[in-house]
Amino acid sequence: MSKKNALYCQSGGVTAVINATACGVIEAARKNPEVGTVFGAKNGIIGVLREHLVDTAQHSDAEIAALRHTPGGAFGSCRYKLKDMETQRAEYERLIEVFKAHNIGYFLYNGGGDSSDTAFKVSQMAKAKGLDVTCIGVPKTIDNDLPVTDTCPGFGTTAKYIATSVMEASLDVESMAESSTKVFIMEVMGRHAGWIAAAGGLAGQTHDEPPQIILFPEIPFDQQAFLQRVKWSVENHGYCSVVVSEGVRNQDGRFLADAGTTDAFGHAQLGGVASVIASMVRDELGYKYHYAISDYLQRSARHLASATDLEQAYAVGVKALELAVEGRNSVMPVIKRLQDDPYQWEIAVAELKDLANVEKMLPRDYITEDGFGITEACRRYLQPLIQGEAYPPYKANGLPDYVRLSQQLTPQKLPAFNI
Amino acid sequence: MSKKNALYCQSGGVTAVINATACGVIEAARKNPEVGTVFGAKNGIIGVLREHLVDTAQHSDAEIAALRHTPGGAFGSCRYKLKDMETQRAEYERLIEVFKAHNIGYFLYNGGGDSSDTAFKVSQMAKAKGLDVTCIGVPKTIDNDLPVTDTCPGFGTTAKYIATSVMEASLDVESMAESSTKVFIMEVMGRHAGWIAAAGGLAGQTHDEPPQIILFPEIPFDQQAFLQRVKWSVENHGYCSVVVSEGVRNQDGRFLADAGTTDAFGHAQLGGVASVIASMVRDELGYKYHYAISDYLQRSARHLASATDLEQAYAVGVKALELAVEGRNSVMPVIKRLQDDPYQWEIAVAELKDLANVEKMLPRDYITEDGFGITEACRRYLQPLIQGEAYPPYKANGLPDYVRLSQQLTPQKLPAFNI
Numbered sequence A, B: 001m002s003k004k005n006a007l008y009c010q011s012g013g014v015t016a017v018i019n020a021t022a023c024g025v026i027e028a029a030r031k032n033p034e035v036g037t038v039f040g041a042k043n044g045i046i047g048v049l050r051e052h053l054v055d056t057a058q059h060s061d062a063e064i065a066a067l068r069h070t071p072g073g074a075f076g077s078c079r080y081k082l083k084d085m086e087t088q089r090a091e092y093e094r095l096i097e098v099f100k101a102h103n104i105g106y107f108l109y110n111g112g113g114d115s116s117d118t119a120f121k122v123s124q125m126a127k128a129k130g131l132d133v134t135c136i137g138v139p140k141t142i143d144n145d146l147p148v149t150d151t152c153p154g155f156g157t158t159a160k161y162i163a164t165s166v167m168e169a170s171l172d173v174e175s176m177a178e179s180s181t182k183v184f185i186m187e188v189m190g191r192h193a194g195w196i197a198a199a200g201g202l203a204g205q206t207h208d209e210p211p212q213i214i215l216f217p218e219i220p221f222d223q224q225a226f227l228q229r230v231k232w233s234v235e236n237h238g239y240c241s242v243v244v245s246e247g248v249r250n251q252d253g254r255f256l257a258d259a260g261t262t263d264a265f266g267h268a269q270l271g272g273v274a275s276v277i278a279s280m281v282r283d284e285l286g287y288k289y290h291y292a293i294s295d296y297l298q299r300s301a302r303h304l305a306s307a308t309d310l311e312q313a314y315a316v317g318v319k320a321l322e323l324a325v326e327g328r329n330s331v332m333p334v335i336k337r338l339q340d341d342p343y344q345w346e347i348a349v350a351e352l353k354d355l356a357n358v359e360k361m362l363p364r365d366y367i368t369e370d371g372f373g374i375t376e377a378c379r380r381y382l383q384p385l386i387q388g389e390a391y392p393p394y395k396a397n398g399l400p401d402y403v404r405l406s407q408q409l410t411p412q413k414l415p416a417f418n419i
Helices: A018-031 A045-049 A061-069 A089-101 A113-128 A155-176 A195-203 A223-237 A273-285 A307-325 A376-386 B018-031 B045-049 B061-067 B089-101 B113-128 B155-176 B195-203 B223-237 B273-285 B307-325 B376-386
Strands: A004-010 A035-041 A053-055 A104-111 A134-139 A183-188 A213-215 A240-245 A289-293 A331-339 A344-351 B004-010 B035-041 B053-055 B104-111 B134-139 B183-188 B213-215 B240-245 B289-293 B331-339 B344-351
Touching: A004 A018, A004 A045, A018 A035, A018 A061, A018 A104, A018 A307, A035 A045, A045 A089, A089 A104, A089 A113, A104 A113, A104 A307, A113 A134, A134 A307, A155 A183, A155 A195, A155 A240, A155 A289, A155 A307, A155 A376, A183 A195, A183 A273, A195 A213, A195 A240, A195 A376, A213 A223, A223 A240, A223 A273, A240 A273, A273 A289, A307 A331, A307 A344, A307 A376, B004 B018, B004 B045, B018 B035, B018 B061, B018 B104, B018 B307, B035 B045, B045 B089, B089 B104, B089 B113, B104 B113, B104 B307, B113 B134, B134 B307, B155 B183, B155 B195, B155 B240, B155 B289, B155 B307, B155 B376, B183 B195, B183 B273, B195 B213, B195 B240, B195 B376, B213 B223, B223 B240, B223 B273, B240 B273, B273 B289, B307 B331, B307 B344, B307 B376
Parallel strands: A004 A035, A004 A104, A104 A134, A134 A331, A183 A240, A183 A289, A213 A240, B004 B035, B004 B104, B104 B134, B134 B331, B183 B240, B183 B289, B213 B240
Antiparallel strands: A035 A053, A289 B289, A331 A344, B035 B053, B331 B344
């Protein structure tokens, strides 16, 4: 029987190192005699349904190696959630047709919580239909909210970027505070879980160092306590540096920055909480402020990658391919921490059903009692994840040498399919 | 006669490399037998008036060397403009007293346009009073809007950070565009001059590469033309990446960010032009968007310094000290470009009176005819300024090893002075 091909999808919000995972998958496949070609689905599961497949055989070893240092999603990602098999029977049948048409034996789905759910459903379908396709989830999310795994590839780099940026901007505001800006506010991602906000706390080693305040989505916002703390910090340190999660909610459970719109998964689209917080500081305390919204910068900042994160992102890609070839259906390679300091980890294997649609929140004992800082336990957990610098190569013009892969599609064998 | 001391002030918005200039000043002074100690004024001219002086003799050579890789203003900066000598006679007299009390022979004022004005006024006062104090301006501003000099130390690093960030975030939005975010907007500084916005244009080499649109403060905003261009870009590239200067004005000359509008979330505007632009995109075109406001991050991103910028920042510090010792009152060391490619430059000397209160705008022929991009002439000018990577050292914990200098003040010799 002919070798089976692999199909690799990127899903959900991309990261600075998701392409390092793609690199791991493809490089492992190129060394594995049991694997034919690796297809990259153009725009994730949407590309599978449309039979928009990029045959990576067209890409040189050097181009694939360059994925390791290129942010964004090289094949395009998507926000598209498969419903259950009864509701979307036509879509599942289409997946089977595409798998068969392109001799897919290994299906690798690289994403976060929602994507694990998609991968799990496809794996169940494959089993139910007796298809010879192994479905593997591959972890990725800057939100760091997947259960089971010690951390999620992508998070460490975001954490390093946020901690460094908070450190740098805090030195700036401290310089300006005597006669100008006294409060700096940095808005970070993390809709439900405060992992990224917590990473901002690494910028300081003690409670006297910035950020003086972190606002977590896990802690209901208390305006009076917040303003008191800002005032105290300005009066005692001369300035106040604040990290605020986009997902901070008021006492009624509503997002402080609710846009009223939702994304494809039905999640509220957030952004702009920094300006809400800034208004309070201005109106109630009269301090001059500045705020930054790092938005996509924090998840694409490959120029400041954590070497630890990069290594893990690559390793889960390699392991995913191995698991697929071993026929381990419906699993995900995850990171298992062996010790904190020096950090030691290995790749373990988890069941997809244990990862789908479960969000891992910041434990309460990672947040200080007053709700505005991180504890030593939190530092112990976070610190290793930002260790090491993995810079991209730069061109002579002073910019990173990121690769763009040709997106030439492999010839279609099936009729068109509308999604 | 005893050696004269030097007094160094940081003024205006700080940069990622202003401390490299401080390092240049102090290292040059330590090698110069004609200079006693170097005092850093705590919070710029305010610290001089208050007689809050930090004697840098307390800082080791290693600490001073570390200033080269530490962002922010090590001695504190200020926003405080001296008026003319008649209006603020008491303040000028106080400066003279402080200079005399601490045997100041060299006064080095590190700032932008307003600061050049302050340095010029002090130099004129020194001359008028027959004081033996040489006043030197030292250039610094991420806005790059000083005349005479080829570029302003601080700008090259901001430019490199913005170009890299736009490149990275554009790879992100391109990955997401098929089923999610189609428009990414990056707000940058530069209230009057579009140099930083133009630097965003370096992210792409051709008109097909992001950013597809740049909005300059020099070009009155044309909403219809802008929206048409966004639509065209989304229809042809799948997405649109926009760089917008905080200083963009409408046809009436009013800042878009001060236009009395509300942002995408109905909050009163707080100076975030990105959210004004985002609202238009949502309301008129219905595209999902994301926006980033890099704010202080763009001027403190020492982690991504331009080696060229760093070298120039250090060189103007060294030269400023030399000029002071040579008795060249009322001048500023500036950058003179000798050739574009490969970039060659040298330090020249300009008269402070030619720099004070003059803003250098982006020339019209640096902006494409349609007003949305940069020309080849602009690229030729900008490209050398972001060349080379000058990373800070990192600690084992994964964060930059930035120095914090003791701010121990030298004993005061004069009565207190209220400003």
